[in-house]
Amino acid sequence: MSLLSLKQMKTDIGQYHVLHDVTLELPEGGVFVLLGRNGAGKTTTLRSIMGLWQPSPGSVTFRGQDIAGMHTSDIARLGIAYVPENMGIFGGLTVEENLVLATKAGKFDQTRLNRIYELFPAMEKFWTKQAWSLSGGQKQMLAVSRAIIEPRDLILIDEPTKGLAPSIIHAMGEAFREISVDTTILLVEQNFNFAKSLGRDMAVIDDGRVVHAGTMTDFIANQELQDSLLGLSA
Amino acid sequence: MTNISDLVTRAGGVFLLPVAVAIVAFFLIGVPSSWLTLTIAGLAMGMMIFLMASGLSLVFGLMDVLNFGHSAFVSFGAFVAASVLAWLSGWLGSPSVILNSLALILAIAAAVVFGLGAGWFFERVIVKPVYHDHLRQILITMGALIVAEQMILAIWGGAPVSVPRPHFLEGSIIIGDASVEIYRIFAFCLGAAVYVALHVLLNRTRIGLLIRAGVENREMVEALGFRIDRLFIGVFMLGSGLAAMGGAMWAGYETLITPALGAEMMIIVFIVVIIGGLGSIQGTLLGAIMVGLFANYVGFLAPKMALASNMILMMVILLWRPSGLAPAVK
Numbered sequence: 330m331s332l333l334s335l336k337q338m339k340t341d342i343g344q345y346h347v348l349h350d351v352t353l354e355l356p357e358g359g360v361f362v363l364l365g366r367n368g369a370g371k372t373t374t375l376r377s378i379m380g381l382w383q384p385s386p387g388s389v390t391f392r393g394q395d396i397a398g399m400h401t402s403d404i405a406r407l408g409i410a411y412v413p414e415n416m417g418i419f420g421g422l423t424v425e426e427n428l429v430l431a432t433k434a435g436k437f438d439q440t441r442l443n444r445i446y447e448l449f450p451a452m453e454k455f456w457t458k459q460a461w462s463l464s465g466g467q468k469q470m471l472a473v474s475r476a477i478i479e480p481r482d483l484i485l486i487d488e489p490t491k492g493l494a495p496s497i498i499h500a501m502g503e504a505f506r507e508i509s510v511d512t513t514i515l516l517v518e519q520n521f522n523f524a525k526s527l528g529r530d531m532a533v534i535d536d537g538r539v540v541h542a543g544t545m546t547d548f549i550a551n552q553e554l555q556d557s558l559l560g561l562s563a
Numbered sequence: 564m565t566n567i568s569d570l571v572t573r574a575g576g577v578f579l580l581p582v583a584v585a586i587v588a589f590f591l592i593g594v595p596s597s598w599l600t601l602t603i604a605g606l607a608m609g610m611m612i613f614l615m616a617s618g619l620s621l622v623f624g625l626m627d628v629l630n631f632g633h634s635a636f637v638s639f640g641a642f643v644a645a646s647v648l649a650w651l652s653g654w655l656g657s658p659s660v661i662l663n664s665l666a667l668i669l670a671i672a673a674a675v676v677f678g679l680g681a682g683w684f685f686e687r688v689i690v691k692p693v694y695h696d697h698l699r700q701i702l703i704t705m706g707a708l709i710v711a712e713q714m715i716l717a718i719w720g721g722a723p724v725s726v727p728r729p730h731f732l733e734g735s736i737i738i739g740d741a742s743v744e745i746y747r748i749f750a751f752c753l754g755a756a757v758y759v760a761l762h763v764l765l766n767r768t769r770i771g772l773l774i775r776a777g778v779e780n781r782e783m784v785e786a787l788g789f790r791i792d793r794l795f796i797g798v799f800m801l802g803s804g805l806a807a808m809g810g811a812m813w814a815g816y817e818t819l820i821t822p823a824l825g826a827e828m829m830i831i832v833f834i835v836v837i838i839g840g841l842g843s844i845q846g847t848l849l850g851a852i853m854v855g856l857f858a859n860y861v862g863f864l865a866p867k868m869a870l871a872s873n874m875i876l877m878m879v880i881l882l883w884r885p886s887g888l889a890p891a892v893k
Contacts, residue, residue, distance in 0.1 A: 419780060426772055
């Protein structure tokens with residue numbers, strides 16, 4: 330059984346039909362990469378899974394449970410974390426407060442916290458700093474740390490490399506690789522070079538529809554498909 | 564220049580503004596006793612306005628709700644407290660400080676309880692159906708304010724209602740040549756106590772953490788697994804209760820209240836929330852103190868300008884800091 334299943338998911342935002350037919354089967358474990366051009370519907374897909382925009386009834390199941398129409402907070406409590414494109418950190422709160430908010434009981438599991446310190450040493454260094462004072466890369470680290478401070482089954486991450494320096498992107502890739510050992514990641518990314526090093530399975534979305542799904546290895550090998558779906562130059 | 568800027572920031576930044584205003588006013592007024600009287604009056608007025616405005620700021624910041632009906636809670640708080648004080652007039656006139664205090668506590672408690680209940684009803688019936696629609700929020704909450712004003716007219720009548728003060732808060736104390744009303748000192752202390760309580764709630768509790776996070780990004784709070792709408796009811800009720808407490812204190816301050824009190828206070832409350840910065844309790848306190856001091860100093864130095872003083876203050880501050888002095892979201 331798939332961890333997450335999207336079946337002909339449709340999402341309207343106001344009068345606009347943004348997603349027409351998103352069908353995906355997300356296996357458990359590893360990184361699943363969702364690629365696509367600007368405006369193709371990648372962010373809308375993640376937001377629809379989280380219930381931030383309402384998808385068509387019955388179109389989203391998580392561990393066999395229909396979650397379309399559920400409140401966002403209830404979806405989160407099922408074990409799905411969300412790292413939005415704008416990172417969604419609380420600038421007026423300290424690093425510690427940002428993280429403690431993401432814990433169920435308001436207390437840290439020291440083992441998980443140590444793991445975060447290992448992945449992102451900046452979190453320990455800037456523990457008492459207000460989040461607005463962090464750099465872009467540190468903010469992204471905080472957003473990802475918040476998603477893993479508690480055990481989750483699935484993390485939805487939206488374009489985490491956008492605007493980051495190459496060294497930070499590399500560190501982020503290493504962190505995702507380690508996190509994906511015990512947590513499934515659905516990664517939306519436009520940086521194909523970054524995505525191809527991480528993804529085991531992938532799909533391409535265009536104009537609100539999934540137009541290709543398969544393994545990353547096959548997709549990397551098919552230059553013609555890459556060019557036609559992503560508009561990449563040879 | 565950078566060193567001076569750093570020094571000012573470290574010393575308190577914008578929170579030094581009231582001190583700066585008071586120092587400038589000291590030299591302009593020239594008479595220390597008058598300055599002291601006006602300063603304490605301004606601080607007391609600021610604290611009462613803070614009570615009224617703090618809830619509105621959180622509601623505005625947390626749920627993006629424009630509640631023009633907020634000052635209805637101020638009006639009701641004032642009239643409920645006035646009725647309780649009138650009912651307990653025997654205790655008020657008694658030389659016993661205990662009976663005096665009991666009457667005052669009961670009056671304020673009645674206002675707050677009414678505010679909490681009215682806040683719950685207002686949020687469920689009036690505000691909830693118009694979430695995410697600012698135009699309808701303005702229309703329906705303005706309408707609710709008018710209805711509230713008419714209800715006060717129907718219950719208490721159109722004539723001004725006099726508000727008796729407890730015996731122990733009557734009169735003044737003399738500091739040097741300055742005469743300072745005891746009621747104003749009490750109002751200042753109560754406002755300061757409420758501020759400290761709110762500060763502890765927001766900065767030392769998990770609920771406070773959720774409120775502060777929700778003010779910044781409520782969608783993300785929900786994505787972390789919390790129902791912000793349930794939190795909002797609590798914040799709305801708290802804000803309404805505080806507004807009613809502010810109304811009760813204002814009634815004792817003015818000693819004569821009319822049904823138009825809510826509409827009159829609405830403008831001041833919104834000015835405070837805007838210049839303080841949305842969603843910030845510290846900002847609301849700063850804005851309220853600035854408005855209180857400014858109104859008293861300008862009323863003394865240039866009485867003809869008194870009515871416009873708050874507007875001028877708001878314009879100057881917004882030209883300098885368009886998001887207000889200390890907004891919750893940087």
